[in-house]
Amino acid sequence: MSAPPLNPALFHLDEDHLWVMHCAEGPVPRAGTRAVRAFMQKELQPWEVRWEEDFLGIPAAVRAEAAALLEGRAEDISLTPNTSTGLVTVAQGFPWKSGDEVLAPLGEFPSNAWPWLALRARGVMFREVPLWEGHRAGAEAHLSEPPRADADPESRLIEAIGPRTRILAASWVRFQDGFKLDLQRLAAACRDRGVHLVVDGIQAAGTVPASIEGLSAFATGGHKGLLAPQGMGFLWTEEAFRQSLSPSGSWLSVEDATDFSRPSTDFHRAWLPDGRALEPGGPNLLLASALMESLRLINGTGVPAIAAHVAHLQERLLMALADSPWHQDAGRLRALLQGGRLGSILALHHGGKGPEFLNHLLKSGYRLGIFASVREEYLRIAFHGFHAEADVARVAAWLKGAVG
Numbered sequence: 001m002s003a004p005p006l007n008p009a010l011f012h013l014d015e016d017h018l019w020v021m022h023c024a025e026g027p028v029p030r031a032g033t034r035a036v037r038a039f040m041q042k043e044l045q046p047w048e049v050r051w052e053e054d055f056l057g058i059p060a061a062v063r064a065e066a067a068a069l070l071e072g073r074a075e076d077i078s079l080t081p082n083t084s085t086g087l088v089t090v091a092q093g094f095p096w097k098s099g100d101e102v103l104a105p106l107g108e109f110p111s112n113a114w115p116w117l118a119l120r121a122r123g124v125m126f127r128e129v130p131l132w133e134g135h136r137a138g139a140e141a142h143l144s145e146p147p148r149a150d151a152d153p154e155s156r157l158i159e160a161i162g163p164r165t166r167i168l169a170a171s172w173v174r175f176q177d178g179f180k181l182d183l184q185r186l187a188a189a190c191r192d193r194g195v196h197l198v199v200d201g202i203q204a205a206g207t208v209p210a211s212i213e214g215l216s217a218f219a220t221g222g223h224k225g226l227l228a229p230q231g232m233g234f235l236w237t238e239e240a241f242r243q244s245l246s247p248s249g250s251w252l253s254v255e256d257a258t259d260f261s262r263p264s265t266d267f268h269r270a271w272l273p274d275g276r277a278l279e280p281g282g283p284n285l286l287l288a289s290a291l292m293e294s295l296r297l298i299n300g301t302g303v304p305a306i307a308a309h310v311a312h313l314q315e316r317l318l319m320a321l322a323d324s325p326w327h328q329d330a331g332r333l334r335a336l337l338q339g340g341r342l343g344s345i346l347a348l349h350h351g352g353k354g355p356e357f358l359n360h361l362l363k364s365g366y367r368l369g370i371f372a373s374v375r376e377e378y379l380r381i382a383f384h385g386f387h388a389e390a391d392v393a394r395v396a397a398w399l400k401g402a403v404g
C-alpha cells in the first residue's frame, strides 16, 4: 500500500467525483480558498493592503516557491498568467533574424505552436518533427501510431536541427500521448549546436521532479499538476538567455519602479536584470495567493514523492488491465513507464476503435463518477499525489467493464 503523499482531505474531493484529469485542470486545495479569501478581504478595505507584505511580498513569495519547485533561483522567475504568455514573451522578445527557424515535436499543444507561428510575418519558420515511426498529428491525428518504449524521439529532434534553427521548443510531457522527453539529452545537444531549448512544462510541473539544467526557458501555467486556479503561472529563464530577450516593457520592468520618492515619469532607468523584466505588469494578487498555497503544499510534500506515488498507481492500473481487452495497450504503457518515459498521464490509445468509442467510454465513466479526458484519440487517466489505491481499483473496474 502506498499512502497518498498529498492528504486527500486537504481538497474538496468527494465520492461522486473521481477526478483523474488534472491534465486538464487540477483541483485546488482548500488552503487556496483561505488565502484568496484573506486577500480579498483586504481588497474590500484597501487600507488593509500592505505594500511590502502584499503588493511586493506575495509575488516574491510565489517566485521563491516556483524557484524551489524547479530547484532554481527566484530571480530567474517571471510571474505570467499562463503557459502561453510565457512562451509568447520568449517568442516576441527573442532577437530573430529573417530566415531563423523554430523546431518543435510534431503535434504540440497549440500554446507551443501559435507563439512561433505568429512570427511568420517576421520571416521565422516553424518546423515540426515526427517523433516516432507512424507519428501523425493535425487532421491525421486519429491515424497516429502511439509511442512505444523503443522510440527515440530525442535523436529525431537532434538530427532535425539545422543551420537556421535557433530554438527547439518542446513540451516536457506531451498533452495527448503522455510521452516524457529527456530534457537533459536535448539540452546537451542544443548547447553543442548553439540552439536554445525552450520548454512547455505544464504537463510535468508538480508531478515530475525538476530538470531545468541546460534549458533556456521553461513556461508553465498553474492550473494542472500545480493545483492552482486558472490564470496564474510562471516563466523561468536562464540569465544570459533572458538578457538577450526584449523586456516586456511594463512599468514594473525597470529599476526603482515602486520607489515613489523618485518621479514615476522619470524614464531614465535601467531594465531590471531579473525575471521581473519579463512580467506583464501589476500582479494578480488574488490568484498569486492561491498559487502560493498550492506550490507550498507541493514543495512541502516534495515532487519526487508525488512522482513515485503516481508511478506506483500507474503500475497498479496497468497490471490490473493485463488480463483485460486493454492488455496490449497496457503492455505498451508499462514498457514506457518502466523506461521512465511517462509523466502523470496514462494515455490509452484507441487502437483503431475510433473517437466515438472513446467518447462513449468517457461518458460511461462520468455515469460512474469517474472523470477522465480524451484528447486526439487517447483516453487520459492522470493520477496525482492525492489519489489512493482504491481510486485505481475504481478506474480498473470501469475500464474492464467497458470494453467489449
Ligand SMILES: Cc1ncc(COP(=O)(O)O)c(C=O)c1O
Residues within 6 Å of the ligand: 023, 024, 082, 083, 084, 085, 109, 111, 112, 171, 173, 174, 175, 200, 202, 203, 220, 221, 222, 233
Ligand atoms: C502541453 C500544454 N501546454 C499548455 C497548456 C495550456 O496553456 P495555458 O497555460 O496557456 O492555458 C496545456 C493545456 O491546456 C497543455 O496541455
